[in-house]
Amino acid sequence: MNVAAPSTIFNAIRPADDGPSRRRSRWIAAVELGLISSSFSTVVGQLFAARIGRDAAVDWMTVAAIPARDWALGPEPPWSAIITGIAFHQWADFSWAVFFFGVLGRWTADLRPSAILVLALPWAVFSSSMEWFVLVPLFPFWQPLFTLLQPYWIGLLVHGSSAVMYPLFARLRWRRGAAPARDVRFTNAWITAALAVIALLGAVALFGRHGYGPPWMGRDRDADQTYIRHMTAHHAQGIELARIAAERGQDPHLRKLAMLMVASQAGENRILETWWLSWFDSEMPDCSTDERATMPGFLTLVEMRQVKAAPADQFDSMFIDAMSRHHAGAVRMADQMWHDHGDLRLRIMAHAIRHEQRGEIALMHGASGFAAVATAFRNMLSDNVN
Structure with missing residues (x-):
């Protein structure tokens, strides 16, 4: 029995060598590919979020808080932070592409487009894991906020949307007019598909902003409506409580974290309100006093007044205690939805909310380093209901 040599197998997924004069530097092609892939993931992320x-x-x-720390955080995302976050994201995605085709170019720069795609997807898993587990929370950035507030799958989706553009390298590595016809056909089809995806996401985003998104697709209408109403009311109290800390907090970092809580919960409420109008075509009813009293973690008027009136030297500890209980209640509500049979979009959002709010509890208690990574990993997988 004849067994093909490894070099023969590897050459089968390489294009024929048409001579170095027709090739461009793999580093130049990698830079161009990095700009394309990072820009594509930015646009897709913006439209799909x-x-x-x-x-x-x-x-x-x-994301901006990774390099810029507390400077980037505010109760409403400032344009300076948004631009910084986009730039940092693009730099990171760009760097991974250059590493893949430049540093590792000895093994990747000559592959056929289909082979590049096969390798690019595991590369997205590797690169997103490195960022979430190591590079951001540990070395070199030592910033636990990103890992504790965003579940891993968000980064995986972002890196995946970047990696799907890697097959275009098969076209960029050739000088103008020198690319093999097969690579040209493949990359032309790939570019067309990418533009179609952007156009589709753009149309869905545009209609969604005006309340014409995809219809509700859950199994239990009453359960989904109850969850949206309750979480919106729960978030509203969380925003009120966080605004107090943003003004009265004694620890500057705690004040910034409170501002982030305001921004994140306000953003989630806007999305929930948009979904309600789109799915149920009516105004969202307010929660009754009895409903609020039965929500896990919902503070009473007396408890809210106690936080507002807390002496300056006791405020931070009282706020952390109150917000931790409030967040723990939201986590239970979100976890129930995650395990329920509601609309898939609502369940995905609930999973992110439970991760984010447990992460904020950890941040309020000073989690960082390896402890923050371990906490984030547990938060992403834990069951807070059963």
């Missing part, structure tokens, strides 16, 4: 319950502006602000 709200479809799964994410406020893109808040997410960009959170």
Whole structure:
């Protein structure tokens, strides 16, 4: 029995060598590919975020806090933070593409487009894991906020949207007019598909902003409506409580974290309100006093007044205690929805909310380093209901 040599197998997924004079530097091609792939993932992320319950502006602000720390955080994402977050994201995606085709170019730069795609998707898993588990929360940035507030799958989606553009390298590595016809056909089809995806997401986003998004697709209408109403009311109290801390907090970092809580919960409420109008075509009824009293973690008027009136030297500890209980209640509500049979978009959003709010509890208690990574990993997978 004849067994093909490894070099023969590897050459089968390489294009024929048409001579170095027709090739461009793999580093130049990698730079161009990095610009394309990072820009594509930015556009897709911006357009797709709200479809799964994410406020893109808040997410960009959170990303900006990786290099810019507390400067980037505010109760409303400032344009400076949004631009910083986008730029940092593009730099990161750009760097991964250059590493893949430049540093690892000895093994990747000559592959056929289909082979590049096969390798690019595991690369997205690797690169997103490195950022979420190591590079951001540990070395070199030592910023636990990103990992504790965004579940891993968000980064995986972002890196995946970047990686799907990697097959275009098969066209960029050739000088103008020198690319093999097969690579040209493949990349032309790939570019067309990418533009179609952007156009589709853009149309859905545009209609969604005006209340004409995809219809509700859950199994239990009453349960989904109850969850949206309750979480919106719960968030409203959380915003009120966080605004107090943003003004009265003694620890500057706690004040900034409270501002982020305001921004994230306000953004989520806007999405929930938009979904309600789109799905149920009516105004959202307010929660009754009895409903609020039965919500887990919902503070009483007396408890809210106690936080507002707390002496300056006791305020931070009282706020952390009150907000931790409030967040823990929201986590239980979100976890119930995650395990329920509601609309998939609502369940995905609920999973992100429970991760975010447990992460904020950890941040209020000073989590960082390896402890923050371990906490984030547990938060993403834990069951807070059963």
